[in-house]
Amino acid sequence: MLNTNGAILEDIIRERRFRHVFQPLYVLENWQIFGYEALLRCEFFQNPECLFQWAMAEDKLYDLDICSIDRALTSFYVEHTQLFVNAYPSTITHPSFPDFLEKIRNCSFSNRNIVLEINEAQKVSDVGLLKEKIRFLKSKKYAIALDDFGKGETSMRTVMELEPDFVKLDRFYAVDLSVSKEKQNEIQLLLEFCQPRNIYVVLEGIEEPKDLAMAKALGIHLGQGYLLGKPSPVRGVN
Numbered sequence: 001m002l003n004t005n006g007a008i009l010e011d012i013i014r015e016r017r018f019r020h021v022f023q024p025l026y027v028l029e030n031w032q033i034f035g036y037e038a039l040l041r042c043e044f045f046q047n048p049e050c051l052f053q054w055a056m057a058e059d060k061l062y063d064l065d066i067c068s069i070d071r072a073l074t075s076f077y078v079e080h081t082q083l084f085v086n087a088y089p090s091t092i093t094h095p096s097f098p099d100f101l102e103k104i105r106n107c108s109f110s111n112r113n114i115v116l117e118i119n120e121a122q123k124v125s126d127v128g129l130l131k132e133k134i135r136f137l138k139s140k141k142y143a144i145a146l147d148d149f150g151k152g153e154t155s156m157r158t159v160m161e162l163e164p165d166f167v168k169l170d171r172f173y174a175v176d177l178s179v180s181k182e183k184q185n186e187i188q189l190l191l192e193f194c195q196p197r198n199i200y201v202v203l204e205g206i207e208e209p210k211d212l213a214m215a216k217a218l219g220i221h222l223g224q225g226y227l228l229g230k231p232s233p234v235r236g237v238n
Helices: 002-014 048-057 061-074 097-103 127-139 156-162 181-197 209-218
Strands: 019-027 032-041 082-087 114-118 143-149 166-169 200-203
Touching (some): 061 082, 127 143, 127 156, 181 200
Parallel strands (some): 032 082, 143 166, 166 200
Antiparallel strands (some): 019 032
C-alpha cells in the first residue's frame, strides 16, 4: 500500500497535478497592492496541507516543495510586485536548494521580487543551519518571511534569531482585533521591535472592516485576508 501511495504522489509531483491561486497583500497606509501569496490547490485534497503532510510521510517533501515553487514562479506574470512562495525549513536547508534556485534564475521574476515564506508547520531541527542558509539567500537578494507568528514554534525569539524581512501574524490576531487590548498590545510590542530593523509586519486573515481599521491604526504595514481579496487566479497565470 505504501508503494502505491508513493507512486500516486510521484505522479502528482511529476505531472504537476496541482495549481496555484494568488491572494493580494495590501499596504495599509495607502491601499496599494504590495504583492501576492501563491497558494497551492490540488483537486485530490480539500486542505492542501494534507498533500504536504503526505509528502513528508513519504520522504517527498523537498520534491513537492520545489515543484510548487517552480510552478508558482513560472506561471505568475504580474510585473513589479512581490511574490510570496511557501517553503519548509527542510527545503531551505536542503543541500540541493541553491542549485534549484540557480536553475530558476531565468524565470520572469528577479530575486528581489521573490519572498520565501518559511512554513511554521515543520519544527526547525537546526536553527544554526537555517540561519546560515537565510544569510546566503539574503546575499542573493531573496527576501525571507516568517509565517504564522504567534502560532506553533514561531515566536519573538525566532524573529530575533532569523532576522526575516517580513513577519506574518497568525490569523488569530485578526479576529476581534478591534476589541482585544491584549492582541493590540502584543502587536505593538512586535512593531516596536520590527520598525527599527526594517522588518515589515503583515496581518493575515482580515475579514472584518473594524479589525482592518484597527490594524491600520496600530501601524501594521501590510494586510491580507478575504476582506481585501480572496485567493484567485491572476490574469496571465496558466
